[in-house]
Amino acid sequence: MKIRDVEIDNPIVIAPMAGITNPAFREICRKFKAGLVCTEMVSDKAICYENKKTMEMTQVSVNEHPLSMQLFGHDLDTMVQAAKFLDQKTDCDIIDINMGCPVNKIVKSNAGSALMREEDHAVNLVKEIIQNVQKPVTVKMRIGWDKDSINCVSLAKRLEEVGVSAIAVHGRTKKQMYEGHANWDYIRQVKEAVTIPVIGNGDVKSVEDMIKMMETTHCDMVMIGRGVLGDPWLIQRSVNYLKTGEILKETSVEEKFKLAHEHAVSLCELKGERVGMKEMRGHAAWYMKSLKNSHRVKDLISRMSTLEEFDIILMNYKNSLKTDNWQWLER
Numbered sequence: 507m508k509i510r511d512v513e514i515d516n517p518i519v520i521a522p523m524a525g526i527t528n529p530a531f532r533e534i535c536r537k538f539k540a541g542l543v544c545t546e547m548v549s550d551k552a553i554c555y556e557n558k559k560t561m562e563m564t565q566v567s568v569n570e571h572p573l574s575m576q577l578f579g580h581d582l583d584t585m586v587q588a589a590k591f592l593d594q595k596t597d598c599d600i601i602d603i604n605m606g607c608p609v610n611k612i613v614k615s616n617a618g619s620a621l622m623r624e625e626d627h628a629v630n631l632v633k634e635i636i637q638n639v640q641k642p643v644t645v646k647m648r649i650g651w652d653k654d655s656i657n658c659v660s661l662a663k664r665l666e667e668v669g670v671s672a673i674a675v676h677g678r679t680k681k682q683m684y685e686g687h688a689n690w691d692y693i694r695q696v697k698e699a700v701t702i703p704v705i706g707n708g709d710v711k712s713v714e715d716m717i718k719m720m721e722t723t724h725c726d727m728v729m730i731g732r733g734v735l736g737d738p739w740l741i742q743r744s745v746n747y748l749k750t751g752e753i754l755k756e757t758s759v760e761e762k763f764k765l766a767h768e769h770a771v772s773l774c775e776l777k778g779e780r781v782g783m784k785e786m787r788g789h790a791a792w793y794m795k796s797l798k799n800s801h802r803v804k805d806l807i808s809r810m811s812t813l814e815e816f817d818i819i820l821m822n823y824k825n826s827l828k829t830d831n832w833q834w835l836e837r
Contacts, residue, residue, distance in 0.1 A: 507541070507726070509703055510642035510671040512572050512599045514727070516541040518716075518744050519674070519705055521731030522576040522602070522646070524609075525785070528563075530772035532570050534765070535734065538741040541727065542572050547604050550579030550588035566597040573597075574644065578604035580616040582631055586638050593639035600671070601639060603632055605647040605661075608680040619648050619680035625661055633668035642671035646707075649692040652681040658692050659699050666700045674705035674729050684732075693723040705729045713753050716744045736792025738765070759797065759827055763820045766793040770816050783811055790816065798827060802835050 507514040520527065520535045522544035527535075532543040545563065552560035566573055575598035579585045585603075592601050605628060607618030621628040636643045645665055650656035662673050675696050677688030688708025697704040706725035710716050711733035719728050734740050739757045746754050769789055773782035790807045794800040803823050810816050822834045 507703075509542075509600060509644065512642055514541045514572060515539070516745050516748060517720075517727035518542075518741055518748075519727050519729040520544060520734060520741070521674075521707060521729045522547055522574075522604075523731055524607075526735070528773075528776065529565070529567055529570065530769060530776050531789075532573070533567065533772065534738050534769060535741060536569055538738045539745045540741045541745075542574060542600075543570055544574045544576055544602060545598070547576040547578045547607065548588075550577055550581070550584045553577075553588040553591050554584050564592065564596045564598075571597075572599040574600035574602045576602040576604050576646065578607060578612060578617045580621065580631075582627075582634055585631055586634050589635040589639050589643075593641050598641070600642050600644055601635070602644045602646055602674075603635065605645055606674075606676050608648065608678075608683050613680065619651065622647060622657060622661065622680070623651050623655070625657060625664070628661065629664045629668060632665055632670060636669040643669070644672040644674065645670050646674040646676070646705075648676050648678055648680055649689060650679050652679050656692065659695050662696045662700050662704075666702050670702065672703040672705060672726075673700065674707055676729075677706070677708035690719060690722050693719075693725055697724050697726075703727060707731065712740070713743045713747050717747070736762075736789065736795050759824060762793050763824055766790055767817060767820060769793075770813055774813055779813060780811065783813060783816065786810075786816065794823070797823075799832060799835070802832075806835075 518540050519542045520540045524546050527546050535543050548560050548563050575592050577588055589601055604618055605621045612618035613620045649658040658675055675693045677690050677693050693706045703726040705727040706719045706723045707729035710719055710728055710730045716728050743754045770786045773786050787807050791804045806819055826832050
């Protein structure tokens with residue numbers, strides 16, 4: 507499987523997620539055999555201004571390949587300049603253009619899914635980027651701005667004509683944000699309209715969802731976002747099913763807590779303990795989702811600030827799940 511000349515081992519792709527898909531998270535996803543991982547989106551103007559934090563976000567480790575780096579923006583000059591930087595100065599394998607982010611902060615700057623309302627500009631923007639870089643360029647989009655302006659098929663066809671190497675389609679409109687259900691039928695329509703690889707995205711939270719997505723849309727790859735939060739084993743189960751036809755058993759509590767600790771250590775190494783553990787609060791809650799009394803433990807998680815505190819919480823929680831003794835939560 508390839509995106510132009512980039513070899514992809516399997517069709518499981520991890521979606522770009524702001525504040526989440528940093529190197530610590532991406533390395534976990536690669537450990538569980540994701541075919542392709544994507545970075546958090548980076549701003550074109552922040553790259554052009556050499557913003558320190560953004561420059562750090564463009565760093566890629568040797569364990570992350572193949573990797574797609576996602577760029578967002580609207581203005582042609584700065585988008586081309588930033589794309590050339592990613593092409594020449596970073597170790598990413600693919601440059602992805604964000605036309606799917608629905609968050610108001612991004613949309614107000616006419617970037618993200620707002621580009622789908624300016625189809626001519628969006629196509630010309632991508633064309634100019636492709637003509638100025640050597641690496642494959644892909645696009646991630648939604649199906650349209652709202653239910654009355656769904657244009658993913660026409661936009662996909664035009665993007666293929668200017669040289670885009672693959673297209674990821676999230677089956678929601680911008681107006682839906684992350685609510686309601688993703689409409690996979692439009693992903694199928696895009697797949698039928700173009701010859702380049704199509705990546706289906708939206709509402710894949712289990713191996714069964716992954717199978718249904720591929721059977722319904724005939725997409726070449728499946729992009730998983732929120733479904734892997736706290737459950738990167740979903741990647742492993744999906745890859746294993748595609749190879750063997752068997753669905754692996756669910757993850758044990760011991761495995762979840764062991765990986766949660768490793769994830770926290772990686773975040774501390776990446777960002778320092780104070781920032782790393784603050785970010786880990788959200789991840790820890792995802793690892794504990796659906797476990798008994800998780801809502802009470804999450805209250806403790808929301809206040810932790812050190813790795814030692816987290817390890818104590820994990821130890822006490824694991825013991826309580828075995829003994830059903832919850833006295834430590836009453837202190």
